[in-house]
Amino acid sequence: MDAKVDKTLKITTPSDLEIAMTREFDAPRHLVFDAMTKPEYVRRWFGCEAFTLPVCEIDLRVGGAYRFTMRTPDGVDSTLAGTYREVVRPERIVFTERFSMPGFTSDEYQVTSTFMEAGGKTTLTTTILHATKANRDGHLNSGIEKGVEPAYDRLAEVVATMD
Amino acid sequence: MPLDPLSTTFAALADPTRRAILSRLALGQTSVLELAEPFEMSLPAISKHLKVLERAGLIARGREAQWRPCRIAPVSLRQVDGWLANFRKFWDENFNRLDGLLEEMKAEEAVKAAARTKPKVRVRKEKPRGRKSR
Numbered sequence: 001m002d003a004k005v006d007k008t009l010k011i012t013t014p015s016d017l018e019i020a021m022t023r024e025f026d027a028p029r030h031l032v033f034d035a036m037t038k039p040e041y042v043r044r045w046f047g048c049e050a051f052t053l054p055v056c057e058i059d060l061r062v063g064g065a066y067r068f069t070m071r072t073p074d075g076v077d078s079t080l081a082g083t084y085r086e087v088v089r090p091e092r093i094v095f096t097e098r099f100s101m102p103g104f105t106s107d108e109y110q111v112t113s114t115f116m117e118a119g120g121k122t123t124l125t126t127t128i129l130h131a132t133k134a135n136r137d138g139h140l141n142s143g144i145e146k147g148v149e150p151a152y153d154r155l156a157e158v159v160a161t162m163d
Numbered sequence: 164m165p166l167d168p169l170s171t172t173f174a175a176l177a178d179p180t181r182r183a184i185l186s187r188l189a190l191g192q193t194s195v196l197e198l199a200e201p202f203e204m205s206l207p208a209i210s211k212h213l214k215v216l217e218r219a220g221l222i223a224r225g226r227e228a229q230w231r232p233c234r235i236a237p238v239s240l241r242q243v244d245g246w247l248a249n250f251r252k253f254w255d256e257n258f259n260r261l262d263g264l265l266e267e268m269k270a271e272e273a274v275k276a277a278a279r280t281k282p283k284v285r286v287r288k289e290k291p292r293g294r295k296s297r
Contacts, residue, residue: 007262009255019250023258027265031272035264045260048253137170140250 005121016133019140021126029115029122033090036113042068055079060087066095076102082111090115099139107135175219180204181212185235188222192234 005026012020025032035041039056047053047070054077055069067081082097093113099106110129115122130136175181184198199209213233216222225232 007258009251009258011251011254021254023254025258025262025265027269031265031268032261035261035268041264041268044264046257049256 013136013140014127017130017136019128019130019136021124021128023124025122025124026120027122028120029117030090032122032124033093033115037087037089037093060084062087082108085110106139107131109135109139171219172221175215175221178212178215181216184209184212184216184233185221188233188235192225192232194230194232196230198233 005024007024007026010022012022014020035045037058037060039058042058043053043056046056046068051070051072053068054071055067057068058064058066060066062084064084064087065081066084067079069077069079071077078099078101080097080099082095084093084095086092086094091114094110096108096110098108107130109131111126112129113124113126115124117123128136128139130139176185180202183202187193187198187201195206195209195213198213199206202209213222213224217224220236222233223236225234
């Protein structure tokens with residue numbers, strides 16, 4: 001009965017204002033929840049390969065703030081920061097967030113994560129709700145200038161994800 | 164109100180026939196006739212799809228030759244590719260690292276659980292309860 005964990009990241013746009021991500025983890029939800037909400041754990045996975053994480057602060061309670069700052073090798077900081085709206089360990093967490101980097105600060109958006117456990121595995125569903133469609137599109141487009149150089153042979157794959 | 168460029172691109176990609184056309188064109192440029200072949204559709208219907216793709220900037224059609232070869236336009240596709248790929252790449256990489264951490268956390272928890280149960284067994288041996296266990 002040990003169902004295999006499907007570690008594919010599924011990204012959908014349930015409405016014009018939302019982005020939804022679903023991912024399964026081979027661990028009970030209290031561990032997934034802690035890994036995502038305790039700084040000593042977050043430091044070990046969040047960010048980008050080449051970036052450092054000089055700021056990783058979490059005040060996990062309703063009204064509490066958090067701040068993650070990523071730094072590129074040439075010293076450019078980008079920050080994700082916000083306030084917790086709901087904290088129900090290990091089921092659900094809701095927070096507001098803004099992304100900022102030199103010359104750009106996003107509007108605020110709301111992030112809702114739910115942790116569903118079955119047979120020792122956890123399904124994480126994260127829904128990001130923006131105030132406008134333009135903001136939502138911009139969010140998905142983030143990082144484009146950093147450039148993953150697309151190749152023609154990836155076309156079929158890209159088109160397949162549009163379903 | 165006109166759609167923004169990205170919305171036009173995505174509207175064009177929303178149709179399975181148009182995605183199939185793009186997949187075919189990814190292999191190289193070709194004529195409308197050749198493109199229409201695998202579909203149970205009239206040439207005018209295929210031409211309509213091509214117009215949508217062209218307006219979205221996803222394909223370009225040659226003006227020079229009489230057979231008007233169709234090919235993929237790289238600019239829009241780069242935009243679409245970037246649109247999803249960067250967001251996906253960021254979270255894919257993060258979650259893959261999280262998988263590794265969760266394995267460690269599970270192992271730690273198992274060690275702690277084992278450490279907790281050992282003394283309990285001893286306590287029970289020292290102070291047996293009155294009830295019969297079997």
